[in-house]
Amino acid sequence: MNKKLIALALAALPVAHAMADVTIYGTIEADMESSKTYANGVKDANGKPKAVTHIDDTGSLIGFKGTEDLGNGLKAIWQVEQSLSIDGTTKPANASNSSNTFATRDSFVGLQGAFGKVRIGNLSSFLNSDAGAPDAWIYGNGVNGLSYSSINQLDGRYANSIRYDIPEFVAGLSGAVQYGVDEKSATNKQNVLTVGASYTNSGYFGTFGYQRFANNFDGNKTGNYWRLEGGYNANNILAAAYFGKSNLSTSTDTTLSSFTALTGDLKKKEAGLTLGYTIGAITPKFSYGRVWGASVEGADVKGHLNQYVLGADYALSKRTTAYASYGYVQNAYIANAATGEKYANEHTVAVGVQHKF
Template sequence: MNKKLIALALAALPVAHAMADVTIYGTIEADVESSKTYANGVKDVNGKPKAVTRIDDTGSLIGFKGNEDLGNGLKAIWQVEQGLNIDGTTGSTSGNGYGNTFASRDSFVGLQGAFGKVRIGKLSTFLNSDAGAPDAWIYGNKGVNGQSYSSINQLDGRVSNAIRYDIPEFVAGLSGAVVYGVDETSNTNKQNTFSIGATYTNSGYFGTFGYQRYNNNYQTTGGEWKPGNYWRLEAGYNANNILAAAYYGQSKLAAANAAGTIGTDATATAFLGDTFAGQELKKKEAGLTLGYTFGAITPKFSYGRVWGASLNGTDLKGHLNQYVLGADYALSKRTTAYASYGFVQNSYRDTSDNKFSNEHTVAVGVQHKF
């Protein structure tokens, strides 16, 4: 009997060894918020946004990753990551926009070595994975308690059917990547995407640049397909309990409909509706964030501005100023409580020359990482 038990235990050893290379990780987070925004879609009889109370999942996820040493400095790497909705809603009605499909976030298989890293799957652009320091907030996509109208929130994302190459760190502090995604939804109007980005850090100071291009992104009034693009520059300091980060960017993309997809911009259509979806939308943006950690508390302040917007070459005659104030409280190394208030001062006007409403969100939430 003892010999049988020993044999069973020995037989299980290779399985245990194989499982040891798999890491399970994730984030569970949610908030309670009171919000009056166009993103909520709740309006009064005059078409103005009404205040609503929401309990939202603000970005929960679970992931599985691992690697295998192939020898000579070469590794096989893989990851499957899925967005969650712990509040019970899904898709466009949820606070984070995730559906219930698997592998909805970065998921890939690839190789890593002295040459760098090559991955194939659903992959983030460089700006999505390695930038975004000026938007240091936890929030959902229905509120304005983060830099909701910046490209960090509106445009940074993941590319399906993609291949990504990350350069090796041949210069200390320098990293970069190239991403190419193939559109498989059409045999005629290919909407392949291209992304490139790099960042350099030294003694807490950093500078980041990223560029994204979308082929056949929108059509002119004459029916001609045009490419869309956006770029953003970030710089600042993030060390010694201090965060000071700023950004500037420009975009020329298809105006999004209510659902929105990567390569579209919902900044204007949040106000104007779906009538202008697919048309050329240009804009400029800039902003900054300041934060300081003392003890367990990190108070933060952000300012963002969108201006110079035009739709099909017609000036939209307005701008957005966004202010966010709040603080994070570290309950432990993995658990954070947070509170924030966001306000958007809106001077844009609709097609009848009526000024759009200002927006605001106040939220309190908890995030736990495992």
């Protein structure tokens, strides 16, 4: 009997060796929030948002990744990553895990070497994977983060794409170019091109990213947006600012769609700032974001948005964080041009927990 057990154990060794380079990782996170926002979709008889209580998954995921050494400095790399909904609620139709498709997040196969890194699959743009420092918040559908910024609204990942990351020719310098092939539209020409670069030195950083969407509106016009970020993130200090512009269809840039019925070519500007300081296990933070200069089909959209977020993270361990945050949006866009009536302001208060494994 013991000999059979030993034989089985020995037979299993090659399998164990083959699996040794596979890493399982993930994040489990959720919050409880009281929120009065247009994004919740709950409105009163006058179309103003009503306060509701939510328990939301704020970004849980599970992933599998690995590498194989091919010799001469060349490696095969792969990853499969999937969104989760631990609150048991079906995600909205535009969420990354709304369908039955597996690998809804960054999933790819590729090669890495002295030439850099090439991946093919479902891949984040450079702005989504390597930028976004100003939006240092954990949140779901509320406004307790920079929810009206392009960091939240536009940065994303693109299926059927290939991405090339440059090698680090200069210490601290990174960059990438990505091309996503359209396989869904009737014209098969709504392709996506993204480029980006970042430089870090002694905690200081600067990042720029640009995305181009072919045939984005009016049948054949190209849409685009870009964002510049900069700041300092070291020695327990976070100071990060951003500025950007966008020119996209309202079906792509949904910043204003939750509270207006405007459709067409949307142009706008955005800027913001986040400050944080870690004291022991606690990191208090503050963010300010602004959206202004909006026009749809060349007609000015009167008003602007100011967003304020205040909160703190508490590190229970290296992998577990508890947090509390409050977000307030001063919505100064005009709902009725004749009367000057403005859209309603929004707010969210939330407490939650995030665990990484």
